[in-house]
Amino acid sequence: MLSIRDERVRTLAQDLMQKTGAPTITAAIRQALENEISRASEEPTFQEKIKTLQDRVRSMAKHPPDRNYVDSRDDLWDN
Template sequence: MAEIPFTLQSYGLIYSGYSIVQTGYSMPLYVRDESVNDLAAQAQRVLKTRTKTEAIRIALERAISTEENRPPLMERLKKIQDQAAALGPVDPDFDQKAYLDEMWGNN
């Protein structure tokens, strides 16, 4: 096994190819931004987890899953374009200003 840098060994981590694997030691999570710390505490309460770290893990897993399962932008735009096309062709004689003036009572 190749020599592992001291910083990785000290945290119980093993470098394996392109990934770092934790070997059973807990690593503390330090949050320096107070608003992020507040969000982590709120997530802990809402998710009813024992620790903020667990709440953050769950929240991040959900966020990643949501984004990975979200349809691509072009697919979402196509759906909107199809809905607009289903409304029919645009009336070239429609007067938008007159319509808005009437709607707002500015005759």
């Protein structure tokens, strides 16, 4: 059994129940939680977000980083 003591939460749950046609507040809350878990599961991880940003920044660079930096630097000085 679900016991909601917070009046704002109860109001939100009742509103959700009416808008979704859920038979009970518990069913409305269950549906909302399942939807939120599903949405959160589809969102990229923090590491994926960072990699996407890094890739965007690299693509904007005039001179993308060279993996063989030491050789490139030495070539500039004819060494």
